Amino acid sequence: MKLYNTLAREKQEFTPLNGNDVSMYVCGITAYDLCHIGHARSSVVFDVLYRYLLHKGYDVTFIRNFTDIDDKIIKRAAEVGQDAGEIAEKFIGEFYVDMDRLKVKRATVEPKCTEHIPEMIVLTEELIEKGHAYAAENGDVYFRVRSFEGYGKLSGRQIDELESGARIQPGEMKEDPLDFTLWKGAKPGEPSWDSPWGKGRPGWHLECSAMSEKYAPLPLDIHGGGQDLSFPHHENEIAQSEAARGKDFARYWVHNGFVQINSEKMSKSLGNFFTIRDILAQFLPETLRYFLLTMHYRSPLDFSFDAMEEAEKGIKRVYTALEQIDQALERAKWKKSPFPEELPAELDAIEAKWAEAMEDDLNTAAALGQLFNAVRLAGRIAEDKKLRQSEGARDLWARIRKDVAEWAKVFGVFDENPAEFLTALRDNRAARKEIDPSAVQTKLDERQQARKDKDFARSDAIRDELADMGVEVKDTPQGATWDVI
Known part of the structure; x- marks a missing residue:
């Protein structure tokens, strides 16, 4: 398996340091607000990586933290008149609600910053002892950026480049504008903890360094997060961890690309900011998860509600095919007749290409393409009497169904009962178009009675009335069904 390593700026063969054991740390949320579409993408990307590593048989220690003390949390608490800890706990709970709906697995360990203050103090003390950090008179502790020779190696930024835009802000007591905060001295009314430098709280970058090494030996196999975290957050994590430990912090750095909204950067000021719940108010969670996997994880992802409509069509095609396969496999009698050898061979190739796509830097877009090829193959067989x-045909359909079930475990989509999901999808689309399913059913019952009475003119008229409502009627051996046009 190859992963694109941001540190090396190339795809590299992924080889865990300790045999079959894999350690993976991914930066989690700062718990002060509801999660947005960018959080959804990062969470789903690393959930699929986690699932795929498990699929390959690795024993994975997956660490995803919660930042539960931070300037943003303190600001939100002050705005609503609540305790910062209460705010953090509330939005950690909301995170789980959203991620459960998106079928994001729990990490192996999910540490909170405030539960690891002692480890952060010890790490800061070690950096001071080694000359990489210093305590200021106001209780702040800073990291000496110039003391770490490798600073900038992840982001590719040079000290000279950083120096030109660096400034010391009012209240800061840095030796150098480039230095960053490890520990913040307490301010009136803010949460704080005792430390050798007086009361205070940890800086954001320090948290991840301390929490990651508590649960996995360094170097980590994989450290991940959104592309926006590569600088300064991940750069600073590397500096403080490697300066303290004298060895690599992580071997593979994996970053997912940005989410844009209608080709623009997402921003509350532009009015194009969408929480996960904004989207799930209109679409099923599985549709959103599927949409997030339709582009390679490193590519920019352009979100729009039109794109979600297209994703919905794609997911409907697959579930419809799976329902047809399931119905076909319920047949009791099958003929022993010649079956073209090239059809199983075609599925062999599809299976191989699915694996190749996933092995090539987790290319879910290409792997989903192979899943569609598999269900199209099933459809071609169904069309031949x-x-x-x-x-x-029975054996190949059963094999396709098994393949999709295995791939679904990795993708986290296409693992629902097809008939039930298609009904839920139809009702969801009806709700968006303000179509009342009970009213539709009433008209279908009227139409059925008209057909029994051989009043075909009335039956056709009801079909037209439903079409005017945006409803398409299909007559099947099991009875009339309906869908949204």
């Missing part, structure tokens, strides 16, 4: 009755 001779083939669809043969034992060969």
